[in-house]
């Protein structure tokens with residue numbers, strides 16, 4: 001069976017996400033990385049070192065679920081494994097987006113445990129959440145240049161907490177995901193809004 005080649009379409013969605021995030025200052029100085037699962041179970045992934053607000057098709061490459069380049073001599077993002085492990089563990093995940101927003105970076109340094117979000121209407125942006133009374137827990141992992149080690153910690157958390165929608169890395173940024181690029185993009189916006197609310201609340205009521 002010949003699978004449809006959806007690389008170009010998914011690459012365009014990732015390029016558009018990059019412009020959207022850059023306009024809001026969430027991917028400074030070539031930071032962040034984006035991916036989307038393709039029909040053949042390979043992954044469209046941002047190339048290492050590209051500015052995410054200035055992406056074109058040359059800034060997106062194909063990798064397999066082990067993170068190895070397919071048909072390219074380019075280097076994928078250093079954090080590719082954090083994407084591919086999510087695709088491997090959950091067939092429902094179709095896109096993973098990672099940004100380095102100031103709100104996520106600052107908030108992650110103030111927290112001493114998982115961030116517990118409740119009584120926010122915008123929580124309904126996440127799948128399976130139909131009331132503001134729900135609680136969404138966001139774990140914070142210590143930053144680590146050893147990506148396989150960090151990935152193992154994320155995996156262990158997700159094994160114990162399968163309803164997780166994203167996670168923070170201290171002093172670094174956050175990851176979130178969804179069934180498609182549009183869903184993951186909505187989750188980036190929702191988390192970013194919630195992190196801003198939490199920072200504002202902490203500065204008003206320290």
Ligand SMILES: [Zn+2]
Pocket residue numbers: 031032033079098100172173
């Ligand atoms: Zn990063």
